[in-house]
Amino acid sequence: MPEVRIYHNPRCSKSRQSLELIRNHHIEPKVIEYLKTPPDRNDLVNILNKLGLSASDLIRKKDLVKLNKPTPENDQEAMDLIMEHPELIERPIIVYGEKACIGRPPETILDILL
Numbered sequence: 001m002p003e004v005r006i007y008h009n010p011r012c013s014k015s016r017q018s019l020e021l022i023r024n025h026h027i028e029p030k031v032i033e034y035l036k037t038p039p040d041r042n043d044l045v046n047i048l049n050k051l052g053l054s055a056s057d058l059i060r061k062k063d064l065v066k067l068n069k070p071t072p073e074n075d076q077e078a079m080d081l082i083m084e085h086p087e088l089i090e091r092p093i094i095v096y097g098e099k100a101c102i103g104r105p106p107e108t109i110l111d112i113l114l
Contacts, residue, residue, distance in 0.1 A: 002097035018103035050100035
């Protein structure tokens with residue numbers, strides 16, 4: 001069985017709910033608090049490929065406003081912005097083998113786990 005990883009923010013209710021849901025299915029994931037240990041560029045590219053998303057799609061738009069940052073004009077700018085401000089990453093991200101999803105709503109993670 002491949003490892004289950006959750007890119008987690010303990011202050012986020014959806015992230016906490018997703019972690020609880022995973023554990024309720026008797027799976028102990030590797031918990032990565034991405035604000036303390038952000039993914040490097042290569043990891044982020046791998047995650048995006050598994051999600052089938054662009055870096056721009058992974059940015060929490062309302063947090064751009066909080067940081068007073070303009071919307072990135074291309075994927076490279078989005079990637080650079082995420083590297084500089086990991087708090088912009090949509091959360092939680094669950095990775096299981098070659099599959100990944102964003103746990104919004106948390107029940108969507110069951111699609112890749114079951």
